[in-house]
Amino acid sequence: MKRGLGKGLDALFSIYEDEEIKVEEKQEVKEKKQDKSEVSSNGVAEIDIRKIDPNKDQPRKRFDANSLKELTESIKQHGIIQPIIVNEEINGRYTIIAGERRFRASINAGMKTIPAIVRKYTERQIKEISLVENLQREDLNPIEAAKAIKELMTEYNFTQETVADRIGKSRPLVANTLRLLSLTPEVIAMIESNKISAGHGKCLVSVEDKDKQIELAKLVIENRLTVRDLENLIRNEKPSSKTSVIREKVIQSIELKELGHRMQRLFRTKVKIVGDDKKGKISIAYFNQDDLDRICSFIDKLER
Numbered sequence: 001m002k003r004g005l006g007k008g009l010d011a012l013f014s015i016y017e018d019e020e021i022k023v024e025e026k027q028e029v030k031e032k033k034q035d036k037s038e039v040s041s042n043g044v045a046e047i048d049i050r051k052i053d054p055n056k057d058q059p060r061k062r063f064d065a066n067s068l069k070e071l072t073e074s075i076k077q078h079g080i081i082q083p084i085i086v087n088e089e090i091n092g093r094y095t096i097i098a099g100e101r102r103f104r105a106s107i108n109a110g111m112k113t114i115p116a117i118v119r120k121y122t123e124r125q126i127k128e129i130s131l132v133e134n135l136q137r138e139d140l141n142p143i144e145a146a147k148a149i150k151e152l153m154t155e156y157n158f159t160q161e162t163v164a165d166r167i168g169k170s171r172p173l174v175a176n177t178l179r180l181l182s183l184t185p186e187v188i189a190m191i192e193s194n195k196i197s198a199g200h201g202k203c204l205v206s207v208e209d210k211d212k213q214i215e216l217a218k219l220v221i222e223n224r225l226t227v228r229d230l231e232n233l234i235r236n237e238k239p240s241s242k243t244s245v246i247r248e249k250v251i252q253s254i255e256l257k258e259l260g261h262r263m264q265r266l267f268r269t270k271v272k273i274v275g276d277d278k279k280g281k282i283s284i285a286y287f288n289q290d291d292l293d294r295i296c297s298f299i300d301k302l303e304r
Helices: 008-018 025-033 065-078 100-109 123-136 142-156 161-165 171-182 183-192 197-206 210-223 227-235 239-250 254-267 289-303
Strands: 044-046 084-086 094-098 113-120 271-275 280-284
Touching: 044 094, 065 100, 084 100, 094 100, 094 113, 094 123, 100 113, 123 142, 142 161, 142 171, 142 183, 161 171, 171 183, 171 197, 183 197, 183 210, 197 210, 197 227, 210 227, 254 271, 254 289
Parallel strands: 084 113
Antiparallel strands: 044 113, 084 094, 271 280
């Protein structure tokens, strides 16, 4: 059973605050103190945005341009609602622990300062917090998440159970996410670019032949196969069986396709036709009570 992120960032922060962090240089302690005039009563400081650096170990590598643009416009109108979290360095500069997307959007919005909560954590703690923050917001694509989890395990000798506990996920989920990294690089790139889903990737992990992985992944893209379709392709070894699954998906007459469009206009909901002119299946979807009532009304009229 999947376990939620019950721990959360606040609990993770409290764990680190209870841990002893050794400070070797008095200068570092001095630089850590904030000017009281810059810090509000809730511990949020307004920091010169030029003194903040992105986290080089940020697990999230891709930032959606449209989403970033929307956030930029929001910041221009309403400012930063939630402060970012930064780590103070010895030389007076700050490294982002959580909130790089808000930081980037603030730069785009022309902000001179940004509200931030200043912490002091070790490099390992920063990596963990950055990973948890992104996983909580579901900002990482599956490959980014897998790489970040593997890095934690490799650098700090964490087991899958330890990582699962630290990030608030189940061990099976951690294991399945890591399995994606065993795919061929071409297929991994397809997942990163959202051409195929992580579900497709998990199916392809069972295919040992790397060339076959690529071939099947391309079939998924070209024919818009679902995860279930792909499972059928992999499960059935006979070529004829594989061909039939794809034929159901793509070989349809113009008249049959037009029938699907007409039914969608008539029922005003999603209609899916699988098959050809000789054999197939029509599915009519409904997403709320109004959709169902409308479909029932058409059936009543037909019966009369």
